[in-house]
Amino acid sequence: MDLEVAEAKDLVFEIEDGIGRITFNRPQARNAFTFAMYERLAAICEEANGDRAIKVLVLRGAGDKAFASGTDINQFREFKTPQDAIDYENRIDRVLTTLEQCRVPTIAAINGFCTGGGAGIAAACDLRIGTTSAKIGFPIARTLGNCLSMSNVSRLTALIGAARVKDLIFTARLVEATEAAHVGLLGEVVEDGAALERRAEEVARLLASHAPLTLNATKQAVARLQKRLTRDEGEDLILMCYTSQDFREGLDAFLTKRAPQWRGQ
Numbered sequence: 001m002d003l004e005v006a007e008a009k010d011l012v013f014e015i016e017d018g019i020g021r022i023t024f025n026r027p028q029a030r031n032a033f034t035f036a037m038y039e040r041l042a043a044i045c046e047e048a049n050g051d052r053a054i055k056v057l058v059l060r061g062a063g064d065k066a067f068a069s070g071t072d073i074n075q076f077r078e079f080k081t082p083q084d085a086i087d088y089e090n091r092i093d094r095v096l097t098t099l100e101q102c103r104v105p106t107i108a109a110i111n112g113f114c115t116g117g118g119a120g121i122a123a124a125c126d127l128r129i130g131t132t133s134a135k136i137g138f139p140i141a142r143t144l145g146n147c148l149s150m151s152n153v154s155r156l157t158a159l160i161g162a163a164r165v166k167d168l169i170f171t172a173r174l175v176e177a178t179e180a181a182h183v184g185l186l187g188e189v190v191e192d193g194a195a196l197e198r199r200a201e202e203v204a205r206l207l208a209s210h211a212p213l214t215l216n217a218t219k220q221a222v223a224r225l226q227k228r229l230t231r232d233e234g235e236d237l238i239l240m241c242y243t244s245q246d247f248r249e250g251l252d253a254f255l256t257k258r259a260p261q262w263r264g265q
Helices: 003-010 035-050 073-078 082-100 117-124 150-160 162-171 177-183 193-208 212-225 231-242 245-255
Strands: 011-016 019-024 056-061 066-068 106-110 113-115 127-131 135-137 188-190
Touching: 003 011, 003 035, 011 035, 019 035, 019 193, 035 056, 035 082, 056 066, 056 117, 056 193, 066 106, 066 117, 073 082, 073 245, 082 117, 082 150, 082 231, 106 117, 106 193, 113 117, 117 135, 117 150, 127 177, 127 193, 150 162, 150 231, 177 188, 188 193, 231 245
Parallel strands: 019 056, 056 106, 066 113, 106 127, 113 135, 127 188
Antiparallel strands: 011 019
C-alpha cells in the first residue's frame, strides 16, 4: 500500500451538504496518529479554508473505544537527535494551529479515550461534544515523560485555566465526562455513540446554516484575545524532556508494557 492510500485509509474525509466529516480510522490502535495523519489533518483544514462550499468540520474517531489516543508511540522510535524532538513538536504546533485557525467552525465528537495528541486536537476545536464514556487527559507524566509545547500549554490554559492544567498533567489522570463538562473540556455530554452522532450532526447543520463571516470573525476575535508564546520560547523545555534518559526509559517501558523507573535525568 503506497503512502497516499495509507493516509486516506487512516484518516477519512467526506463532504456532504457543506459538512466535512473527518474520521480517524485506526480503531485497532485506538486511533493513534501517525505523522502522515497529522499532515493530512492540516491539509484538510487548508482545503476548508479555500473551499467556500465547506461550512463546518466534524472530527470523530472510528469505533467506540477512542476519539484519538495521541501520537502512535512507534513514531518516537526513530528519534536520534535533539532536532528530532524539536521537529516533532514544531509539526504538532503547526498542525494544531492550522486546525485552530481554520476558517470554518470545528466540532470534536468524542467517544471513549481522548488522550495526549488526541486531547490536543480536541482542545484546538471550537466545540467539543462527548459521550458519558469519554475520558480526556494528558497522562505523559506516567507514560513517556515528555512535555507539551508552549503553544499547547497556552491553548489548554486558555481553555481550562492554569491550576487545572497543572492538576491534569501532574496527576496524569483521565477526566471523566461529568468533570470534563464542569471544567470546560466538554461543552456537552450525551449518552452514547449513537446519540453523539445525532447531536454532532444536529450542531453541524445548525452552524452550517449561520452567517459564515460572523462565525469566522468570532473565531478570530477570540484568538486575538489569547496570547500564544512562540515555539522558540519552549524549546529548552522540549529538549530537557525529549533528550533525557527518562524519555528513553518511558518509551521502552511503554513498548514492553512495564512500569517506568524515573530518575529525573
